[in-house]
Amino acid sequence: MLTPQRIEAFSDGVFAIVITLLILEIKVPSLPEHVSSSDLFTKLFTLGPKLLSYVLSFLVIGVYWIAHHFTFHQIRRADRQLLIFNLLFLMSISFIPFPAALLGEYPHTQTAVMVYGFALLMTGITFNLIWWHASRNHRLIDSQTPLHVIRNSWKGRFVPLICYLIGMGLSFVHVYLTIAIYIIVPLYYLTVRTPSESK
Amino acid sequence: MLTPQRIEAFSDGVFAIVITLLILEIKVPSLPEHVSSSDLFTKLFTLGPKLLSYVLSFLVIGVYWIAHHFTFHQIRRADRQLLIFNLLFLMSISFIPFPAALLGEYPHTQTAVMVYGFALLMTGITFNLIWWHASRNHRLIDSQTPLHVIRNSWKGRFVPLICYLIGMGLSFVHVYLTIAIYIIVPLYYLTVRTPSESK
Amino acid sequence: MLTPQRIEAFSDGVFAIVITLLILEIKVPSLPEHVSSSDLFTKLFTLGPKLLSYVLSFLVIGVYWIAHHFTFHQIRRADRQLLIFNLLFLMSISFIPFPAALLGEYPHTQTAVMVYGFALLMTGITFNLIWWHASRNHRLIDSQTPLHVIRNSWKGRFVPLICYLIGMGLSFVHVYLTIAIYIIVPLYYLTVRTPSESK
Amino acid sequence: MLTPQRIEAFSDGVFAIVITLLILEIKVPSLPEHVSSSDLFTKLFTLGPKLLSYVLSFLVIGVYWIAHHFTFHQIRRADRQLLIFNLLFLMSISFIPFPAALLGEYPHTQTAVMVYGFALLMTGITFNLIWWHASRNHRLIDSQTPLHVIRNSWKGRFVPLICYLIGMGLSFVHVYLTIAIYIIVPLYYLTVRTPSESK
Numbered sequence: 171m172l173t174p175q176r177i178e179a180f181s182d183g184v185f186a187i188v189i190t191l192l193i194l195e196i197k198v199p200s201l202p203e204h205v206s207s208s209d210l211f212t213k214l215f216t217l218g219p220k221l222l223s224y225v226l227s228f229l230v231i232g233v234y235w236i237a238h239h240f241t242f243h244q245i246r247r248a249d250r251q252l253l254i255f256n257l258l259f260l261m262s263i264s265f266i267p268f269p270a271a272l273l274g275e276y277p278h279t280q281t282a283v284m285v286y287g288f289a290l291l292m293t294g295i296t297f298n299l300i301w302w303h304a305s306r307n308h309r310l311i312d313s314q315t316p317l318h319v320i321r322n323s324w325k326g327r328f329v330p331l332i333c334y335l336i337g338m339g340l341s342f343v344h345v346y347l348t349i350a351i352y353i354i355v356p357l358y359y360l361t362v363r364t365p366s367e368s369k
Numbered sequence: 370m371l372t373p374q375r376i377e378a379f380s381d382g383v384f385a386i387v388i389t390l391l392i393l394e395i396k397v398p399s400l401p402e403h404v405s406s407s408d409l410f411t412k413l414f415t416l417g418p419k420l421l422s423y424v425l426s427f428l429v430i431g432v433y434w435i436a437h438h439f440t441f442h443q444i445r446r447a448d449r450q451l452l453i454f455n456l457l458f459l460m461s462i463s464f465i466p467f468p469a470a471l472l473g474e475y476p477h478t479q480t481a482v483m484v485y486g487f488a489l490l491m492t493g494i495t496f497n498l499i500w501w502h503a504s505r506n507h508r509l510i511d512s513q514t515p516l517h518v519i520r521n522s523w524k525g526r527f528v529p530l531i532c533y534l535i536g537m538g539l540s541f542v543h544v545y546l547t548i549a550i551y552i553i554v555p556l557y558y559l560t561v562r563t564p565s566e567s568k
Numbered sequence: 569m570l571t572p573q574r575i576e577a578f579s580d581g582v583f584a585i586v587i588t589l590l591i592l593e594i595k596v597p598s599l600p601e602h603v604s605s606s607d608l609f610t611k612l613f614t615l616g617p618k619l620l621s622y623v624l625s626f627l628v629i630g631v632y633w634i635a636h637h638f639t640f641h642q643i644r645r646a647d648r649q650l651l652i653f654n655l656l657f658l659m660s661i662s663f664i665p666f667p668a669a670l671l672g673e674y675p676h677t678q679t680a681v682m683v684y685g686f687a688l689l690m691t692g693i694t695f696n697l698i699w700w701h702a703s704r705n706h707r708l709i710d711s712q713t714p715l716h717v718i719r720n721s722w723k724g725r726f727v728p729l730i731c732y733l734i735g736m737g738l739s740f741v742h743v744y745l746t747i748a749i750y751i752i753v754p755l756y757y758l759t760v761r762t763p764s765e766s767k
Numbered sequence: 768m769l770t771p772q773r774i775e776a777f778s779d780g781v782f783a784i785v786i787t788l789l790i791l792e793i794k795v796p797s798l799p800e801h802v803s804s805s806d807l808f809t810k811l812f813t814l815g816p817k818l819l820s821y822v823l824s825f826l827v828i829g830v831y832w833i834a835h836h837f838t839f840h841q842i843r844r845a846d847r848q849l850l851i852f853n854l855l856f857l858m859s860i861s862f863i864p865f866p867a868a869l870l871g872e873y874p875h876t877q878t879a880v881m882v883y884g885f886a887l888l889m890t891g892i893t894f895n896l897i898w899w900h901a902s903r904n905h906r907l908i909d910s911q912t913p914l915h916v917i918r919n920s921w922k923g924r925f926v927p928l929i930c931y932l933i934g935m936g937l938s939f940v941h942v943y944l945t946i947a948i949y950i951i952v953p954l955y956y957l958t959v960r961t962p963s964e965s966k
Contacts, residue, residue, distance in 0.1 A: 179381070182578055182581065183581060184388065186581030187386055187390075189658070189662065190589065191389065191390075192662070194592065198593075198666070198670050205677065207678040207679045210680065211679040225659070228655075229655075232655045253435060254559060257427075257428075260388070260431075261427050264391070264427070265392055267392050271397045272397050275397050278403075279406035281406045281409040282406075282409065378779070379832070382780060382784075383787050386788075387787055390787065390788075453957060456826075463790050467795070470794075470795045471795050474795050475798070478802065480808040481804075580776070583777070584784060585784055587861065588781050588861045590861070591788075591865055595868075596868045603873060604876070605878045606878070608873055608878040608879065612878065626854075626858050630858075634769065634850060758851060
C-alpha cells in the first residue's frame, strides 16, 4: 500500500507546482513596440486585480500546504479511501489557478467571486473528508489520540468554510465584501492559527 | 545503475507536474472589459466539456500514479530496458494534456475521442511493457513471487485496454458512449480495484 | 511542526519549477507558414532582450537557491514566523517570471527595469527576513554560533540590495546601466561568494 | 556546502519539469466551433512536425537524465565550480523547449535546425564541463578510479557532439539529414549505451 509519507511527498509536489504556476496567469500587457515608459507604467496599474488574486491564491495554497502537513503528521496508515479523498483534495487545489485567473480578469462580477468561493469550498470540503475518514474511530491515526482532541480539531476546519459561505452571501451586497473575507481568512490562519494544528 | 527507487521518484515528479499542468488548458474566456456578471456566468457554461475533460484526465493520471507505485513496489532491480519502457510510459503520461485539451475543445468529434483513446491505449501498453519486462522469468522482481500471482496480475492490466478499444469502436455509434466508457474505467479502478494492486 | 528539512525540500521544488518555467516566456515568433530560413534568422535576433532576461533571471534564481540552502543549513528549528517569511520569500521568487517577461518585452523602458528591480528588492528583503528572524538571539540556529559570525553574515546580505537600489537610481541616467548592474550582482555572487555562505 | 546528492535531487526536479513542459508547446488547433470530425482529423496532420520535435526532445532530455545520474553517481564531493557548471547545464536543458517549439513550427528552415543543434551542443558542452571539472586530478571523484577508466569515459562524451556538428553541417545539403542525425544520436545512446555509463 502507499504509505502516508509517500502520499504526502506527492502532494507536496502538487502544492509546489500549483503555487508556482499561478504567476503564468499574469500576462505581460501587449503594447506597441516603442511604447513610452509612462504608458507602460499606467497600463501596469490595470494588472492590480490580477496581482491581488495572485497574492490571495498564493496564501490560500500556502496555508493549505501547512495544514495538509499537520494533518498527515497525525496519520499513521493509508488506505484506498484516504488516497481517493487526497486525490480529490489535490484536484481542488490544482483547480485554483482557473478561478484565480477568472477573479483577476473580472473582479467586479459576482460570477467570478462565486466561482472562486466554490473552489475554496471544494478545497475545504475535500480537505475535511481526509481528516473525517482518518480520524473516525481512530481509523488511520494513533489510537492513543484522546477523543476531545479530535473533536476540538473540527472547529478550525469548519469555521473557514462558514466564513466563505457568509462571504459568498455578502456578494449580493457588494463583491468587494466577499473578496475582503477571502483575504482575511487565509491571513488569519497564516498568522494566528493553522487549521488542524496541534497545540 | 539507476535504482527502482530513483526511477520511481523521478516518475512521481512527472506525475505531479502533468496532473497539475492540466488546468492550464482551461483558459478564462475573453470578454469585453465591463461584461455583466450574468453574461460571464452564461459564458462559463461553454467550459463544461473542458471541465469534464480536466476531471477525467486528472483521474486517469491519478489512477496510473497509484498503479505505477504498486508495480514498482514489486520491482527489486532496474536495467536499461526498464528505464526505456518507463521513459516511454512517462512520455505517454506527459502527452495526455494534448488529447485532454483536444477533447475539451471538440468533444463532439470522433477525431478528438479517437485521439484521446489512442493516448489511453499508448499509456496502457507502455505501462504493461514495464510489468511484462520486469515479471517475465522473474527478471526484476522477487524470485519468490508465485507464478499464479503474476498470471493473475495480467487480468487487471488488459481489461481496461479492451474497454478502451470497445469504447473507441462505439464512437461510430455516438461519441458520448465512448466518453462514458473513458469515465467509467478510471472511476472503477479508483474506487474498486487498482490494476496491479496486490491483494 | 514543520521541520527546516521539510520547508527546504518544498522550497527546492518551488525553485526548480520557477527556474524551468522562465523559458515559457520566450515564445516562438509567429511568421507566415513558408517563411524563408533567413527571414526567420533575422526575426530571432529580436528575441535578444528576452534571452538576456532569461539568462539573468535564471542566474538570480540559481544564486538564491544556493544562498537559501546555506541559510537553512544553519537553521535547527522551525516556527510559524519562519514558515511565513519563507512563504513570502517563495512568493517573491515565484513572481520573477512576470518582471522577467516585462523586461524581455520592453527592455528600453524605465518602468520595466524598475519593476524588475522591485522584484529583486522584494526577494532580497524577504530572504533577509528569514535570516533576521532565525539568527536574532540565536532563536532558530545553533546556540554555539559566535555573534561576530552572525554579524559578518549580514554584510553579504545588504550589499546586493544597496547595489540594486543604486542600479535603480541609475535608470534615470540610462536603463542599460541598471541592467548592467542587475547582471553583475548575481554573476559576482555566483562566481565569487554566495550571500550567507559560511567560510 | 551543497552535497552532490542535493544537487542531483534539484537537477532531477528540473529534468522532470522540462520533460513535462514540452507538451505545452503543442497547441490544439483553433478551428470554427462546429468543425467536422474529418476537417479536425486533416488539421491534426499538420501537427506532425511538432509531435516529432516533442518525441525527439523528450528522448534527448531523458537520455541526459540517465547520463546525469551516472555522472553524479561517481562524484563524491561538491564545490562551487561544480555548482556553477551544473547550473549552466540545467540552463541548457531548461532552454530546450524553445528550440523544440521552433523546430516544430518551422521544420523546413535551416535556422530552426541550427538553433536546435546549438542547444544540443550547449547541453553537451556544459554536461562535459561537469565531468571535466570533477574528474580532473580526481578532484571530486573517488581517488581509486583508474586513469584509463576516466580516459575511456571521454569517448562517449565527445562522439555525440561530433555527430551533432556533422549533422549541422549536413543542413547545407538538406535539413532532413540534420533532423535524422538528431534523432539517431539519442536513440543510439538510449538503446545501446548511455554516455558516461560505467560498464
